[in-house]
Amino acid sequence: xxxxxRALMPAxxxxxxxxxxxxxxxxxxxxxxxxxxxxEIQVLGPFTGEVWPLVERTTSGLRQRLARWFGVPSxxxxxxxxxxxxxxxxxxxxxWQAGDELLIGDGEHPGVVAACRELxxxxxxxLAVLPVRHLTQEASACGAAVLERLxxxxxxxxxxxxxxxxxxxxxxxxxxxxxxxxxxxxxxxPWLLVDGAQSLGSLPLAEAGPANAAAAADIYxxxxxxxxxxxxxxxxxxxxxxxxxxxxxTLIGWRSLRQESSADSxxxxxxxxxxxxxxxxxxAAGLDRSLQLLEAEGDALARLARxxxxxxxxxxxxxxxxxxxxxLSAPPPAGLVSFTLTGPHGEGAExxxxxxxxxxxRIWLRNLNxxxxxxxxxxxxxxxxxxxxxxxxxxxxxxx
Amino acid sequence: xxxxxRALMPAxxxxxxxxxxxxxxxxxxxxxxxxxxxxEIQVLGPFTGEVWPLVERTTSGLRQRLARWFGVPSxxxxxxxxxxxxxxxxxxxxxWQAGDELLIGDGEHPGVVAACRELxxxxxxxLAVLPVRHLTQEASACGAAVLERLxxxxxxxxxxxxxxxxxxxxxxxxxxxxxxxxxxxxxxxPWLLVDGAQSLGSLPLAEAGPANAAAAADIYxxxxxxxxxxxxxxxxxxxxxxxxxxxxxTLIGWRSLRQESSADSxxxxxxxxxxxxxxxxxxAAGLDRSLQLLEAEGDALARLARxxxxxxxxxxxxxxxxxxxxxLSAPPPAGLVSFTLTGPHGEGAExxxxxxxxxxxRIWLRNLNxxxxxxxxxxxxxxxxxxxxxxxxxxxxxxx
Numbered sequence: 001x002x003x004x005x006r007a008l009m010p011a012x013x014x015x016x017x018x019x020x021x022x023x024x025x026x027x028x029x030x031x032x033x034x035x036x037x038x039x040e041i042q043v044l045g046p047f048t049g050e051v052w053p054l055v056e057r058t059t060s061g062l063r064q065r066l067a068r069w070f071g072v073p074s075x076x077x078x079x080x081x082x083x084x085x086x087x088x089x090x091x092x093x094x095x096w097q098a099g100d101e102l103l104i105g106d107g108e109h110p111g112v113v114a115a116c117r118e119l120x121x122x123x124x125x126x127l128a129v130l131p132v133r134h135l136t137q138e139a140s141a142c143g144a145a146v147l148e149r150l151x152x153x154x155x156x157x158x159x160x161x162x163x164x165x166x167x168x169x170x171x172x173x174x175x176x177x178x179x180x181x182x183x184x185x186x187x188x189x190p191w192l193l194v195d196g197a198q199s200l201g202s203l204p205l206a207e208a209g210p211a212n213a214a215a216a217a218d219i220y221x222x223x224x225x226x227x228x229x230x231x232x233x234x235x236x237x238x239x240x241x242x243x244x245x246x247x248x249x250t251l252i253g254w255r256s257l258r259q260e261s262s263a264d265s266x267x268x269x270x271x272x273x274x275x276x277x278x279x280x281x282x283x284a285a286g287l288d289r290s291l292q293l294l295e296a297e298g299d300a301l302a303r304l305a306r307x308x309x310x311x312x313x314x315x316x317x318x319x320x321x322x323x324x325x326x327x328l329s330a331p332p333p334a335g336l337v338s339f340t341l342t343g344p345h346g347e348g349a350e351x352x353x354x355x356x357x358x359x360x361x362r363i364w365l366r367n368l369n370x371x372x373x374x375x376x377x378x379x380x381x382x383x384x385x386x387x388x389x390x391x392x393x394x395x396x397x398x399x400x
Numbered sequence: 401x402x403x404x405x406r407a408l409m410p411a412x413x414x415x416x417x418x419x420x421x422x423x424x425x426x427x428x429x430x431x432x433x434x435x436x437x438x439x440e441i442q443v444l445g446p447f448t449g450e451v452w453p454l455v456e457r458t459t460s461g462l463r464q465r466l467a468r469w470f471g472v473p474s475x476x477x478x479x480x481x482x483x484x485x486x487x488x489x490x491x492x493x494x495x496w497q498a499g500d501e502l503l504i505g506d507g508e509h510p511g512v513v514a515a516c517r518e519l520x521x522x523x524x525x526x527l528a529v530l531p532v533r534h535l536t537q538e539a540s541a542c543g544a545a546v547l548e549r550l551x552x553x554x555x556x557x558x559x560x561x562x563x564x565x566x567x568x569x570x571x572x573x574x575x576x577x578x579x580x581x582x583x584x585x586x587x588x589x590p591w592l593l594v595d596g597a598q599s600l601g602s603l604p605l606a607e608a609g610p611a612n613a614a615a616a617a618d619i620y621x622x623x624x625x626x627x628x629x630x631x632x633x634x635x636x637x638x639x640x641x642x643x644x645x646x647x648x649x650t651l652i653g654w655r656s657l658r659q660e661s662s663a664d665s666x667x668x669x670x671x672x673x674x675x676x677x678x679x680x681x682x683x684a685a686g687l688d689r690s691l692q693l694l695e696a697e698g699d700a701l702a703r704l705a706r707x708x709x710x711x712x713x714x715x716x717x718x719x720x721x722x723x724x725x726x727x728l729s730a731p732p733p734a735g736l737v738s739f740t741l742t743g744p745h746g747e748g749a750e751x752x753x754x755x756x757x758x759x760x761x762r763i764w765l766r767n768l769n770x771x772x773x774x775x776x777x778x779x780x781x782x783x784x785x786x787x788x789x790x791x792x793x794x795x796x797x798x799x800x
Contacts, residue, residue: 233680280633
């Protein structure tokens with residue numbers, strides 16, 4: 001684990017923290033970068049000819065860094081306020097036809113699912129479910145199983161597939177690039193929407209060629225405030241060239257327009273067509289700093305290896321702990337370790353109550369409802385001592 | 401003017417500032433409140449059982465304060481990232497019928513107009529223009545003229561009227577409450593969308609009874625980063641009870657859902673149905689602090705009176721300055737003072753070039769394209785010395 005990075009995070013100083021998948025700790029240098037950006041905006045602006053170069057430098061610097069993380073041209077990157085907006089916004093402008101089918105993974109986040117249902121209601125689309133949540137085998141076997149199920153679930157009317165890169169519930173990885181390749185062979189070439197909430201900052205995304213999930217998806221939506229340890233309120237999405245060409249913007253503002261002062265202006269041709277209006281520039285400075293801090297810890301593969309060292313160890317330790325059973329049957333592909341409680345679920349032994357009792361000891365993980373389980377996340381900053389505290393805490397509160 | 405408030409704004413220390421209508425200066429205590437909120441989130445969270453009360457207290461505290469500023473119940477207030485999102489988002493979920501007519505003021509912001517055009521294209525709606533931009537008389541005569549033009553422009557198919565409370569170009573005030581009353585007598589009772597970008601923080605909004613513009617509109621969208629001097633990236637909207645009942649949310653996320661962990665959940669019945677997912681809580685702490693600082697300067701009427709003292713003085717001074725002519729024929733109803741240049745528009749005498757040359761002297765106002773003019777904004781913090789610097793600067797650069 002990274003003692004240096006950890007020391008920069010005040011959130012980690014007074015608790016045992018396993019909720020990176022909910023929100024990552026903000027390092028002090030990132031908060032300082034936010035603050036410094038705000039002060040500079042005030043000195044130069046806030047609305048002057050002297051401040052625009054700073055605003056432009058800050059946002060396009062982050063856009064370019066994210067493009068490198070995604071392995072795509074920066075023209076394909078758009079900013080959003082959060083991952084849900086990134087998932088949902090581009091959907092509303094796609095050229096739907098009544099009867100088109102949306103195939104949605106059964107491990108998707110309720111927000112995205114609810115949005116797809118409303119889209120389906122308004123556009124007369126059909127909803128179908130891609131069952132992937134209960135796949136617990138190791139990554140390559142899981143990938144093969146997902147492709148099999150996809151094969152069975154696709155119909156001639158399939159028009160969109162919605163799948164997370166890393167399931168927020170089980171922590172299982174989905175074979176996004178292979179799914180994209182399969183969809184490209186479908187006569188209607190369904191769009192592929194990927195919820196990357198748990199993958200940006202945990203999985204390496206910038207692989208070259210067709211293995212690149214972010215490049216292969218049509219919409220790959222992410223947030224900066226989970227595994228990237230950036231500030232809340234800033235996310236990004238990668239759009240495919242065909243979505244940029246086919247999808248009309250829906251939430252339109254001056255940032256969507258090529259000439260921002262004219263309502264007659266065409267929309268931007270690049271990712272900015274899905275951006276709206278004023279957002280908070282200092283957040284971009286903060287996220288950029290957080291990404292730099294992660295880069296300083298090693299390349300994406302090295303970071304994942306360290307994250308998995310911790311998650312693998314925790315997975316093994318939980319297996320050995322009476323009353324706990326990890327959901328996955330192999331060590332997790334990234335940093336999410338979900339587990340059920342196998343003891344008699346009497347009062348106080350439900351995951352929600354166990355999470356609450358651990359919280360009272362300042363040991364923070366979260367419970368999920370469906371599946372009914374606990375989820376602990378490990379990041380570069382997770383320590384052996386934290387794992388030990390969690391195991392000890394679990395044993396104690398389950399015995400209570 | 402308020403020397404005390406001014407001293408809290410580093411942006412005003414090194415320049416002559418008239419761009420409040422673009423972005424207001426952020427007071428140091430607001431930046432400190434943002435910073436303090438972030439630090440507290442890290443100490444308690446970021447994602448723990450201990451942090452949620454802070455997040456809830458911060459956002460609902462601001463929601464309640466804004467509700468008081470608007471003079472509406474807090475259940476009618478929703479947060480948005482910016483004013484454009486607040487204008488546009490609720491529109492997409494209204495029950496349109498092909499052939500419905502959108503009547504849009506000719507002084508509206510290009511972002512909102514472009515969004516309405518896209519909405520019209522997709523839903524098969526008709527667009528009509530309400531000509532109000534060239535009304536230059538004092539407020540009550542202007543109000544009467546707007547109502548006359550509205551009368552002439554309404555048709556049996558009218559379904560939505562779009563009008564700013566304070567026009568961002570001329571600074572003229574629109575008789576929103578009277579427009580709402582007229583629309584209520586129309587057989588189809590068209591919805592009224594009000595762009596409040598220039599009015600929250602400048603005009604008093606919380607009048608009791610039917611005179612209350614924010615309460616009378618169906619969608620009254622605002623931002624915190626202009627006249628409220630809050631941070632960029634946070635706005636709010638007031639929704640009417642009928643919009644809350646009739647409009648489906650479009651950009652849906654966990655914050656739209658009554659049970660955030662279930663896609664089967666109904667949407668919130670109150671303003672939160674138009675909120676989406678994670679946004680930046682510290683911004684709410686900052687805006688709340690800025691609103692408190694404004695409250696400390698006097699009530700909304702008193703603040704407007706002081707703002708108008710400055711804008712009225714500037715309006716008279718500009719009238720007396722050879723080569724300048726204010727757009728309005730009476731002192732401005734709030735803090736926006738737009739004026740054209742009447743001299744021969746040779747090279748260097750266009751508004752854009754004059755704004756650039758003033759900027760080189762650190763005197764900041766902005767030029768507008770349509771009408772081709774300059775716009776200077778005065779706030780509580782505007783000083784006589786700043787006005788003098790602007791007039792001197794104008795005389796100098798126009799002579800150059």
